[in-house]
Amino acid sequence: MSSTAPSPALPEKLAEIVDDFQAVEERDRLLLLLEFSRELADLPPAYGKHPELLEQVVECQTPLFLKVDVADDGARVDLHFSAPPEAPTTRGFASVLQQGLAGATAAEVLAVPDDTPDMLGLTRAVTPLRMRGMGAMLMRIKRQIAEQLGPGTAS
Numbered sequence: 783m784s785s786t787a788p789s790p791a792l793p794e795k796l797a798e799i800v801d802d803f804q805a806v807e808e809r810d811r812l813l814l815l816l817e818f819s820r821e822l823a824d825l826p827p828a829y830g831k832h833p834e835l836l837e838q839v840v841e842c843q844t845p846l847f848l849k850v851d852v853a854d855d856g857a858r859v860d861l862h863f864s865a866p867p868e869a870p871t872t873r874g875f876a877s878v879l880q881q882g883l884a885g886a887t888a889a890e891v892l893a894v895p896d897d898t899p900d901m902l903g904l905t906r907a908v909t910p911l912r913m914r915g916m917g918a919m920l921m922r923i924k925r926q927i928a929e930q931l932g933p934g935t936a937s
Contacts, residue, residue: 793883815870816870859883
């Protein structure tokens, strides 16, 4: 891990992940993303039994659904994703966000820069459409947080 975070607005875990991507050669970044795809946590049983509680990210090329849980005081955010195993790029992006933002506060997640997907250095390894899908995941996460926290929440 490098001694400086890539952006002061990134929560520590996400900053470490971005550092990890930036530390490997560009040709190896896609392999790292595939490793993350295998680490995507399963949906909690409550969401698995009630898929209507998840929101589809239609900008993703594959069916990806997400749900954000925010503690009442905004002190903790948990992310849940559903993506098919045959979509490793999409699952990898979801896993990066899930692992990088797990346990962060709502304010920390809302402050994450919208260009964070670009910080992974994958823009030449994956299509622009897939990069937009990851950006859309982040935007939906922020919107769900703002909705759960109520009026006056910056997004």
